[in-house]
Amino acid sequence: MFSVFRDLIRYNLEFAVGMVLVTFVVVFAALSFVSPVDPTLIYMAVPDQPPSAQYWFGTNSRGQDLFWQLSAAFRNSLIFGITVAVLSRIISIAVGLASGYIGGWVDRVLMFINDIFVAVPIFPILVLFYFVLRNNMDSFTLALIMACFGWPFDARLIRSVAVGLKHREFTRHAVFSGMSTRKVLLEEHLPYVMPIVFATFMNNMLWSIGLEVTLAVLGFTNLNNPTIGTVLYWANSHSAMVVGVWWWIFIPVVLIVMTFLGLFLLAVSMNEYIDPRSRLRRMGA
Amino acid sequence: MQGYLWFVSKRLLQLLAVIFCGISATFLVTHLSPIDPVEQVLGRLSGRSNLPPAAIEATRVALTEMYGTNEPILQQYINFWLRLVRGDLGPSLLAFPTPAMELVGRAMPWTLGLLVTSTLITFVVGNLLGALAGYNPDNKFFKAFGLISMGIQPIPYYVVAFILLIIFGYFLPILPINGGFAMDVRPGFTWPFISSVLQHSILPATSLVLVGFGGWFLGMRALVSNVVNDDYVTYAELAGVKRDTIVGGYVIRNAMVPQLTALAMALGGVFSGTIITEQVFNYPGIGSLLVDAVNWGDYSLVLAVSTVSITAVAGAIFIVDLLHPLLDPRVRAE
Amino acid sequence: MTHDTKNDLLTVEGLKAYYQMSYFGVNREVRAVDDITMTIKRNEVYGIAGESSSGKTSFIKVLAAAMRPPLRIVDGSVKYQFKDRKVDIAKASEKEIEAIRWSHLSYIMQGSMSVLNPVRRIGKTFHDFAAKPLGLSGKAFEDRVIAHLARLKLPPEVLRAYPHELSGGMRQRVTIGLATVCHPEFIIADEPTTALDVVVQKEVLNLIRDIQKEMGASVIFVTHDMSVHANVADRVGIIYAGRLVEEGPTREMFFAPKHPYTAHLVASLPRIGDTTQRPALEGRPPNLSDPPAGCRFHPRCPLAVDKCKKDVPPMETVGPEHRTACWRWRDVEPLVKAAAPHGVMA
Numbered sequence A: 001m002f003s004v005f006r007d008l009i010r011y012n013l014e015f016a017v018g019m020v021l022v023t024f025v026v027v028f029a030a031l032s033f034v035s036p037v038d039p040t041l042i043y044m045a046v047p048d049q050p051p052s053a054q055y056w057f058g059t060n061s062r063g064q065d066l067f068w069q070l071s072a073a074f075r076n077s078l079i080f081g082i083t084v085a086v087l088s089r090i091i092s093i094a095v096g097l098a099s100g101y102i103g104g105w106v107d108r109v110l111m112f113i114n115d116i117f118v119a120v121p122i123f124p125i126l127v128l129f130y131f132v133l134r135n136n137m138d139s140f141t142l143a144l145i146m147a148c149f150g151w152p153f154d155a156r157l158i159r160s161v162a163v164g165l166k167h168r169e170f171t172r173h174a175v176f177s178g179m180s181t182r183k184v185l186l187e188e189h190l191p192y193v194m195p196i197v198f199a200t201f202m203n204n205m206l207w208s209i210g211l212e213v214t215l216a217v218l219g220f221t222n223l224n225n226p227t228i229g230t231v232l233y234w235a236n237s238h239s240a241m242v243v244g245v246w247w248w249i250f251i252p253v254v255l256i257v258m259t260f261l262g263l264f265l266l267a268v269s270m271n272e273y274i275d276p277r278s279r280l281r282r283m284g285a
Numbered sequence B: 001m002q003g004y005l006w007f008v009s010k011r012l013l014q015l016l017a018v019i020f021c022g023i024s025a026t027f028l029v030t031h032l033s034p035i036d037p038v039e040q041v042l043g044r045l046s047g048r049s050n051l052p053p054a055a056i057e058a059t060r061v062a063l064t065e066m067y068g069t070n071e072p073i074l075q076q077y078i079n080f081w082l083r084l085v086r087g088d089l090g091p092s093l094l095a096f097p098t099p100a101m102e103l104v105g106r107a108m109p110w111t112l113g114l115l116v117t118s119t120l121i122t123f124v125v126g127n128l129l130g131a132l133a134g135y136n137p138d139n140k141f142f143k144a145f146g147l148i149s150m151g152i153q154p155i156p157y158y159v160v161a162f163i164l165l166i167i168f169g170y171f172l173p174i175l176p177i178n179g180g181f182a183m184d185v186r187p188g189f190t191w192p193f194i195s196s197v198l199q200h201s202i203l204p205a206t207s208l209v210l211v212g213f214g215g216w217f218l219g220m221r222a223l224v225s226n227v228v229n230d231d232y233v234t235y236a237e238l239a240g241v242k243r244d245t246i247v248g249g250y251v252i253r254n255a256m257v258p259q260l261t262a263l264a265m266a267l268g269g270v271f272s273g274t275i276i277t278e279q280v281f282n283y284p285g286i287g288s289l290l291v292d293a294v295n296w297g298d299y300s301l302v303l304a305v306s307t308v309s310i311t312a313v314a315g316a317i318f319i320v321d322l323l324h325p326l327l328d329p330r331v332r333a334e
Numbered sequence C: 001m002t003h004d005t006k007n008d009l010l011t012v013e014g015l016k017a018y019y020q021m022s023y024f025g026v027n028r029e030v031r032a033v034d035d036i037t038m039t040i041k042r043n044e045v046y047g048i049a050g051e052s053s054s055g056k057t058s059f060i061k062v063l064a065a066a067m068r069p070p071l072r073i074v075d076g077s078v079k080y081q082f083k084d085r086k087v088d089i090a091k092a093s094e095k096e097i098e099a100i101r102w103s104h105l106s107y108i109m110q111g112s113m114s115v116l117n118p119v120r121r122i123g124k125t126f127h128d129f130a131a132k133p134l135g136l137s138g139k140a141f142e143d144r145v146i147a148h149l150a151r152l153k154l155p156p157e158v159l160r161a162y163p164h165e166l167s168g169g170m171r172q173r174v175t176i177g178l179a180t181v182c183h184p185e186f187i188i189a190d191e192p193t194t195a196l197d198v199v200v201q202k203e204v205l206n207l208i209r210d211i212q213k214e215m216g217a218s219v220i221f222v223t224h225d226m227s228v229h230a231n232v233a234d235r236v237g238i239i240y241a242g243r244l245v246e247e248g249p250t251r252e253m254f255f256a257p258k259h260p261y262t263a264h265l266v267a268s269l270p271r272i273g274d275t276t277q278r279p280a281l282e283g284r285p286p287n288l289s290d291p292p293a294g295c296r297f298h299p300r301c302p303l304a305v306d307k308c309k310k311d312v313p314p315m316e317t318v319g320p321e322h323r324t325a326c327w328r329w330r331d332v333e334p335l336v337k338a339a340a341p342h343g344v345m346a
Helices: A002-011 A013-034 A066-102 A104-119 A122-136 A139-150 A152-166 A169-176 A181-217 A228-237 A247-274 A276-284 B002-030 B037-047 B053-067 B073-086 B100-135 B140-152 B157-171 B191-227 B231-238 B243-281 B286-296 B299-327 C056-063 C094-100 C122-134 C138-151 C156-160 C168-180 C198-215 C226-232 C250-255 C260-267 C306-310 C329-339
Strands: C008-023 C026-041 C045-049 C071-081 C086-088 C105-108 C186-190 C218-222 C235-240 C243-249 C316-319 C322-324
Touching: A002 A013, A013 A066, A013 A247, A066 A104, A066 A139, A066 A152, A066 A181, A066 A228, A066 A247, A104 A152, A104 B002, A104 B243, A104 B299, A122 A139, A122 A181, A122 B002, A122 B243, A122 B286, A122 B299, A139 A152, A139 A181, A152 A181, A152 B243, A169 A181, A181 A228, A181 A247, A181 B157, A228 A247, A247 B140, A247 B157, B002 B073, B002 B299, B100 B140, B100 B191, B100 B243, B100 B286, B100 B299, B140 B191, B157 B191, B157 B243, B191 B243, B231 B243, B243 B286, B243 B299, B243 C122, B286 B299, C008 C056, C008 C218, C026 C056, C026 C071, C026 C218, C026 C243, C045 C056, C045 C226, C056 C071, C056 C186, C056 C218, C086 C094, C105 C168, C122 C138, C122 C156, C122 C168, C138 C156, C138 C168, C168 C198, C198 C218, C198 C226, C218 C226, C226 C250, C235 C250, C235 C260, C243 C250, C243 C260, C250 C260, C260 C329
Parallel strands: C045 C218, C045 C235, C105 C186, C186 C218
Antiparallel strands: C008 C026, C008 C071, C071 C086, C235 C243, C243 C322, C316 C322
């Protein structure tokens, strides 16, 4: 396992860069656990101070130390992203394997539901949820809703793999020897599907954090809970650029780009490493 | 041809079923609210006292019929569908007493225009360049291009639009960042109007293209890298078939098929991205409409936008699906 | 060499082609073709036999000018003497090679399933491949193709069909037709009958033989199935571990092979009524990135002595058009008798 990582870091530039970026962001977010200030309080520091030795990232117009604010924001956003990704993986694996293996009307029903979720554009629905639930929508509820929208694409991928596996010899052997469907799916088929799951896990994180940022910037989430999006929202509502508090926008955007880029590079490089065809291609170069 | 008609009617039924379920789900969502929407809306309405009482009454009737808690839910559901089919979800709040659907109707062409053009550009150009990049893997230009698009692709629509806004709003104010057309131009089929529209659409379209491009480019590049190793491509190459013919007729034609499926799946996300981008640039599409509606607590409008969005995306997916058999003769056999 | 070179179509001299790869800091060199010298005459069917991973497919790829990185020609020459031009694949420019593709040199690939573009009609595929080499277009071209297909017993409607609409046998005939429509002087057939049932196999072999006789082309026929060689080939060459170990007229090779490996290949053919158990060759084909020293067959050879482990045996002429690379070729005959006491062929 570790030799894989060692190889990747040494020879795959994308992976190395991605790893550096992500590690940086994760460490930054983890610092929030030892934060000396409570990020939900406002007007605790002198507002509108540019970055200095005392306030490393400066302060914003709401009188908060931007460094600790962002640290907490990234922590919340990352945890949010991981939650959504885990939940939607579970759903997509369950649906994909069951649909592909069992087939018949189960497959038709599940794929029909899948089609519905694909056809419904998520943004208006999320907005609708916010509209209806208002302040009752906390982070976890939002994560749950997003997980319900994040599974269709990957479920289809997993389903096509499962359909292929159904006709393989080892599956028939397992069935003949009396293995229950559940056991077959969990013990025999799941390992085949894991590479797809890993690759899509990071993509899913990107997507969910991105969507959360979008909602928050528009003001459609609980604004007192610091996340990447809410930081941008407050920056916007205080017209940070116009007033001259550029660090309030600039630093979060830089960190956002780093996070997304890092996660994406990791996803792409791991994907390529796992896929045997691309490996063969590399050998020829 | 007969096989094709059968295919079309099957997909059409599926489309209608999907729309039906999607909109029904929307209806269910609205009933999750712990507060009574009717009173909430009316409370705001009466706050603006310069509205004729007849209009307020019309609103109350519409809302009570659809969301009022005094009727059984099944009845409300039926009323909802009856009204929807009539195209009447009640008057909107922010442009009272204009019906909500009419506002959506006015805004839809802007969104569709932006969506269709930017999607076409991203899909066609992205796939073409991706195919060329896959076929010439050592080309430095394509490699650099790949890196750049990889860099932009994961960034959410809003952030890219925002960055563009900052660049062209503060640093290089050469393009309009606000509205669908200049304020002093009268709408009509005149050149000043059309050029104004085009000018104002450049930034939103660019934002959409930047985000969407990377996905198609990288996907097509990967697909082509695999197709290039397929037997029929190697055979054609060693037979000396012209390069252009191989790239066009053998590689792209075959790699395109899964991309078409991917397009159908991506349309929902592209639609969301479009309306998000609209909000940043104040483009008069349904995105801005939606955000305003939420901020005004305009129930009917939010619902109108949701239902129309679902129908539009499902319809677009249907159209893309119809293209499938035309591209892949193996599907026609089914 | 004492034979007449005027009739030579293909001359391969000292050909070395290796796969050179670098992956995650590890360099590997697989010596797929390691010093092969041979000649193919006009109007002859030459069979190439060998196990999987013996290097025969890589050899064929070089002959067909179909090498792709990481396969590279490291040394030697591959000279074609066509009626109107001479080309050395190892040194020719891309333009020169393009000029001979399909018009002088064609290729029948393994597996009719996947060599045809699934989204293109057969007629269009023919146009892609053969219009330029034939120099025809429009109706003239179509007529020519239809006439050629008729020879293969394929109806003109085939041109309008998609590959998936044809049966496996028809597809195979289309592929043969595609490779022969320009009347090339040299055809390379790479395992065209593998994975086909015996009835279709016979049809395909007959087709190839008939077309070859009609056009006077030379065919190099690669297969691991010795019975096919017995059926079609005029001469047979055996490749083992990237080297040519024996070459000679088919009859000689089967009745009086002069290399222990050939002896075993030939003796493995079953005969009706013969129920003796044949001993299998022990061991496995060598790893071409690290082949054994000396004669590469020595780890598995029943005749191996010390000399075989150190010195590479050269190709010696042991009969008319019969060469072998073995230090102990004189001792092979008793081996043949021992391995197949009832005779090699009925």
